[in-house]
Amino acid sequence: MIAVALRNLRHRPGGFVATFLSAFLGAALIMAFASLLDTASGADAASNESLVTTASVGGGWCLVIVAFAVTSTLTLAVRQRDQQFALLRSVGATGPQLRRMIVGEAVAVALLASAVAVPVGWALGRVLVDLLQNTGQVASTIDPVFGPVALGAGFGVTLTGSLVAAVATARRTAARDRRRQRPLLRRIGAGLFLLIGANCALLTATLMDGKGIDAMQTAGQAGIWAAIGLALLAPELLRLVTAVLGPVVRLFGAPGELALSGPRLSSAVMPVLLFTGIATGTVYMQGIEDRAAAGQIQPAYAQDIQTLNYVVVGMVTVFVAIMLVNTLIAATTHRRREFAQQRLAGATRGQVTGMVALEGVLITVTGVLGGLVASLFTVLPFGSARAGRVWPDASPAAFGIVAAIAVVLTASALVQTARRTLHGPATAAVRA
Amino acid sequence: MTDVVSLEALYKTYDGGVTALDGVTASFPAGSFTAVMGPSGSGKSTLLQCAAGLDRPTGGRVFIDGAELTATKDTAMTKFRRTRVGFVFQDYNLLPSLTVEQNVVLPLRLAGRRADRHRVREILDRLGLGDRRDELPERLSGGQRQRVAVARALLAQPAVVFADEPTGALDLRSAREVLTLLRSVVHQHGRTVIMVTHDPVAAAYADSVLFLADGRLAGSLRAPTPDAVAERLAHLGDRVGVPA
Ligand SMILES: Nc1ncnc2c1ncn2[C@@H]1O[C@H](COP(=O)(O)OP(=O)(O)OP(=O)(O)O)[C@@H](O)[C@H]1O
Ligand SMILES: [Mg+2]
Numbered sequence: 001m002i003a004v005a006l007r008n009l010r011h012r013p014g015g016f017v018a019t020f021l022s023a024f025l026g027a028a029l030i031m032a033f034a035s036l037l038d039t040a041s042g043a044d045a046a047s048n049e050s051l052v053t054t055a056s057v058g059g060g061w062c063l064v065i066v067a068f069a070v071t072s073t074l075t076l077a078v079r080q081r082d083q084q085f086a087l088l089r090s091v092g093a094t095g096p097q098l099r100r101m102i103v104g105e106a107v108a109v110a111l112l113a114s115a116v117a118v119p120v121g122w123a124l125g126r127v128l129v130d131l132l133q134n135t136g137q138v139a140s141t142i143d144p145v146f147g148p149v150a151l152g153a154g155f156g157v158t159l160t161g162s163l164v165a166a167v168a169t170a171r172r173t174a175a176r177d178r179r180r181q182r183p184l185l186r187r188i189g190a191g192l193f194l195l196i197g198a199n200c201a202l203l204t205a206t207l208m209d210g211k212g213i214d215a216m217q218t219a220g221q222a223g224i225w226a227a228i229g230l231a232l233l234a235p236e237l238l239r240l241v242t243a244v245l246g247p248v249v250r251l252f253g254a255p256g257e258l259a260l261s262g263p264r265l266s267s268a269v270m271p272v273l274l275f276t277g278i279a280t281g282t283v284y285m286q287g288i289e290d291r292a293a294a295g296q297i298q299p300a301y302a303q304d305i306q307t308l309n310y311v312v313v314g315m316v317t318v319f320v321a322i323m324l325v326n327t328l329i330a331a332t333t334h335r336r337r338e339f340a341q342q343r344l345a346g347a348t349r350g351q352v353t354g355m356v357a358l359e360g361v362l363i364t365v366t367g368v369l370g371g372l373v374a375s376l377f378t379v380l381p382f383g384s385a386r387a388g389r390v391w392p393d394a395s396p397a398a399f400g401i402v403a404a405i406a407v408v409l410t411a412s413a414l415v416q417t418a419r420r421t422l423h424g425p426a427t428a429a430v431r432a
Numbered sequence: 433m434t435d436v437v438s439l440e441a442l443y444k445t446y447d448g449g450v451t452a453l454d455g456v457t458a459s460f461p462a463g464s465f466t467a468v469m470g471p472s473g474s475g476k477s478t479l480l481q482c483a484a485g486l487d488r489p490t491g492g493r494v495f496i497d498g499a500e501l502t503a504t505k506d507t508a509m510t511k512f513r514r515t516r517v518g519f520v521f522q523d524y525n526l527l528p529s530l531t532v533e534q535n536v537v538l539p540l541r542l543a544g545r546r547a548d549r550h551r552v553r554e555i556l557d558r559l560g561l562g563d564r565r566d567e568l569p570e571r572l573s574g575g576q577r578q579r580v581a582v583a584r585a586l587l588a589q590p591a592v593v594f595a596d597e598p599t600g601a602l603d604l605r606s607a608r609e610v611l612t613l614l615r616s617v618v619h620q621h622g623r624t625v626i627m628v629t630h631d632p633v634a635a636a637y638a639d640s641v642l643f644l645a646d647g648r649l650a651g652s653l654r655a656p657t658p659d660a661v662a663e664r665l666a667h668l669g670d671r672v673g674v675p676a
Contacts, residue, residue, distance in 0.1 A: 341527055345525070346542045349506070350507065
């Protein structure tokens with residue numbers, strides 16, 4: 001079965017691009033932050049502290065998001081291959097054999113992705129050290145080191161995340177009743193993350209009140225945990241939004257009806273939600289901080305943190321945006337046959353594209369609203385702790401920009417992939 | 433009698449360079465039931481798909497109900513097809529996320545028309561699917577799915593129904609039901625049916641049989657019986673093997 005796994009990788013590389021990309025980017029980010037710890041081991045006390053703080057704050061964020069991204073992409077990629085698994089089972093593959101195949105593929109992809117990520121992680125790590133040196137946090141004499149911690153964390157997290165996701169997905173796939181997913185477990189997980197998020201928010205508003213910029217740590221975490229919790233609830237949220245917007249979507253005729261009755265694309269909601277939540281939360285938090293700090297005497301590392309915040313938001317945003325496009329392309333390409341069947345039943349290309357666009361609207365609305373709610377976990381308590389006012393004294397323009405980016409990314413990825421998928425006669429596509 | 437479908441010198445060459453149709457000219461009068469037969473790979477499916485506007489021939493012209501299908505663009509072709517042409521696929525091609533009833537009315541809905549609920553019920557009842565209306569296709573047997581596909585092809589009352597091996601995946605009884613249904617569509621409702629099949633017994637339900645070999649017409653047979661069809665098919669094999 002390992003042989004089949006490797007052959008799958010060689011002959012259908014397209015099916016693994018999404019998984020590879022998220023593992024690669026994730027490994028690179030983690031290696032970059034972990035390399036700060038390598039650098040810290042040879043540094044003076046002050047530099048050491050700054051490096052360790054940056055690594056644990058930035059790296060901690062990345063760790064959670066990367067683990068989540070790798071897991072969800074891999075799960076999606078495996079689920080899309082139901083047909084292949086059914087076929088293999090019908091010619092005599094046993095459950096354990098299928099499991100070995102899925103896990104084997106995942107490990108191979110994770111290893112390859114981590115290896116390719118090494119030079120990128122190395123370069124990003126140097127950029128981070130440079131940044132810290134420019135703001136005077138780290139002595140300029142210190143040379144950036146890329147050592148065992150970076151490699152260990154990069155390979156370790158990527159491999160472990162992939163392995164855990166593969167084993168969990170493989171168990172579900174190899175079990176015959178594929179339909180039976182486990183919403184209960186997912187919902188419990190969601191509840192747990194939301195609770196942690198709420199707890200961080202509460203801590204921020206109470207314990208961290210008056211602690212100035214230090215409240216950022218717990219406030220930032222609150223938003224991320226909440227975003228992950230809400231992302232896990234994507235199927236429920238999407239159903240809710242679909243029910244509310246249903247009458248409007250129906251106005252578009254047959255494409256609208258198809259958009260409402262088609263398979264739910266909740267996996268695409270997750271990246272939109274994460275992106276909106278994290279970007280909005282961090283931008284407004286930094287805005288509150290900037291206004292509160294104006295004219296005050298600041299600890300030396302305040303500017304550092306500001307830079308770091310934007311760096312992290314930038315990296316996470318790019319990462320999640322790529323994941324978003326990645327997920328949408330994977331999910332849409334997989335629907336080649338479905339689109340072809342609709343066309344054989346009399347749908348024009350325009351109608352299929354219209355259906356995809358309407359689905360995109362449902363996805364984006366769900367993700368952006370969910371992200372907005374998640375960002376409040378960061379913004380409200382931080383505002384209360386730092387500025388003494390819960391609702392920030394800020395214009396909604398920044399949120400508008402974030403939402404617009406989410407819309408543009410989703411729409412362009414969806415429509416372009418749909419266009420490509422609709423190329424050629426339907427009679428050929430339906431057989432593929 | 434007017435011709436509902438007429439094909440003029442159809443050629444089809446696929447990307448790989450395979451010539452699937454090599455100059456087929458044929459016409460199908462209104463109210464006729466024609467079976468198309470021939471060895472595997474002789475171009476039967478290609479012929480049906482080009483004639484129905486699902487695919488474009490490389491050369492030649494297709495007329496349906498007097499309108500030249502090959503002269504229109506893809507979108508116009510699709511719109512024409514929705515209400516004037518029914519197609520029954522061997523592997524059904526039902527949408528898995530739609531119920532039986534939603535699948536049946538889909539072409540009409542795509543055309544922006546409301547389906548007459550009574551008519552939908554009536555067709556489903558007649559096909560023995562009355563109590564499966566709200567079921568998803570995955571919960572139906574092959575025969576039931578094929579009947580849903582037939583119902584979908586018939587609902588818009590198209591001028592012509594194409595069926596590509598509609599009984600290929602069915603047991604004897606389901607096959608007989610589907611064939612009887614197709615025949616009644618022709619003889620009671622005056623529609624035109626063109627059906628590809630490998631089965632001489634199925635072909636005998638038709639009024640005439642058209643034989644195809646290597647992408648060319650290889651004769652026809654009126655008022656076919658299973659024996660006569662089997663006999664001709666056997667000879668067709670000979671002729672293909674031996675150069676003229
Ligand atoms: N999409 C395609 N791309 C390339 N070649 C094709 C394609 N579809 C069919 N062909 C080729 O065209 C020829 C005719 O195929 P077609 O499917 O029309 O045969 P058929 O008579 O329906 O066969 P069968 O009885 O097996 O269904 C075959 O040689 C086939 O390999
Ligand atoms: Mg065929």
